[in-house]
Amino acid sequence: MKAGTNMTIAGKIVYVLLLLTITMVMRSAGNNSSVLVMTVGNSSVLTCPLKGNITMLRWTITPKAGGLCTLVYRVDMNMTHRTTCSDNINWTFRAGLPPALEIRQVGIAQEGNYSCEFSSTEGNFHKMYHLTVLAPPRLSLSCDEQGSPVCEAAAGKPPAQLLWVPERSSTADEKCHDNGTVTVLSKFTACSTNVTNVTTCIVSHPAGNWSQTIACCPSEKINTNVFLYACSITCVLMIITLLAVIYYFKLHSDRSCHKTKPPEIAPIHSQQDDTMEVEPYTTYVQKENVIYNSVSDLTVGQNLPQNLCPGT
Known part of the structure; x- marks a missing residue:
């Protein structure tokens, strides 16, 4: 409510300042000055308060945007001339009367001062218009x-x-x-x-x-925003939980794979195995000795030379 009141006061201030400006301009220009208010897109015709038989009519336009524009009419030669004026500003001719200035579909760029000067048999005269253009929002x-x-x-x-x-x-x-x-x-x-x-x-x-x-x-709208926000938070939490589970299992599997292997136990070489390996040789030697002793006894018994064998 306070903001609305402030806007109302600000609008009134703007209007007062606009009226004061218009009043000051009119006082400075005297009775030959008029204020013309137009809305964007509208058209209007500006005339001079002619007196006596005119010989020349001249309009000088000083817009807020753009360069100076002039339109001149010579009665004796029935000739018009214009310089650097926009297309929507031109002369309009009336039966039995000097031409007037016409503004068609005015725009903000045409806002400014419009000065009319004419010469007649009664002297030289001047008329000023201050054009204000309103743009509806x-x-x-x-x-x-x-x-x-x-x-x-x-x-x-x-x-x-x-x-x-x-x-x-x-x-x-x-x-x-x-x-x-x-x-x-x-x-x-x-x-x-x-x-x-x-x-x-x-x-x-x-x-x-x-x-x-x-x-x-x-x-x-608020419920929809809350719902979307809750869904987003839930999705983020689910993704974080899934990543944590994957990381946990990956870490656990890596630890299992990197466990140290138990040391290999060297085979025990027992004395019994050595005995078993020696026993065949011992048995073989014993057998050889038995055979040798038998041969020796037989040789001695038969009084044979020891280097001869029976039956050889």
Whole structure:
């Protein structure tokens, strides 16, 4: 409510300053100065208060944007001349009267001073117009991600005033453009998030007044955001848990594979095995000795030479 009140006060200040500026300009120029207010896209015809029989008519235009424009009409030669003027500014001819200046579909670029000078049999005269161009803003009303109504009055000149019904706290931002227009953006702060909020945005501007109504559902949007947030957290936790399990099993398997092998036990060489290996040789020697002794006894018994064997 406070923000809406501040906007109303600011709008009134702008209007007062505009009126004071117009008044000061009119006083400085005297009675020969007039203020002309036009809306973008409209057309108008400017005339001079002619006196007597004119011989020459001249318009000098000094716009806020662009160069100087001049249009000259010579009565004696019935000739017109123009320099560096836009296409929507030209002469318009009337039956039995000198030509007048016509502005077709005025734009912001045509805002400025329009000076008329003419010479007649009664002398030289001068007339000044101060043209102010109004640009009506483009109204748009929508709901943001949090379910709050957002009202925008785009490219208005002067800046528009935005009011909410019902009146609640709101924030307004202004963005100035290079062509002199201003976009006003206001966000309505809803009081309840459990019910549908039906709000109306009212745009007040010198070129006219407009309004739009919208119904936003903050609860649905908030619940949706909470649900998406919970799903995201759950997915992240599941992924972390899965990675922890995989890491645990991998670490456990690596430890099992890297266990040290038990040392190989060298075979015990027992004395019994040595005895078993020696016994065949001993038995063989014993047998040889027995045979040798038998042969010796037989030789001695037969008185044979020891180097001869029986039957050989």
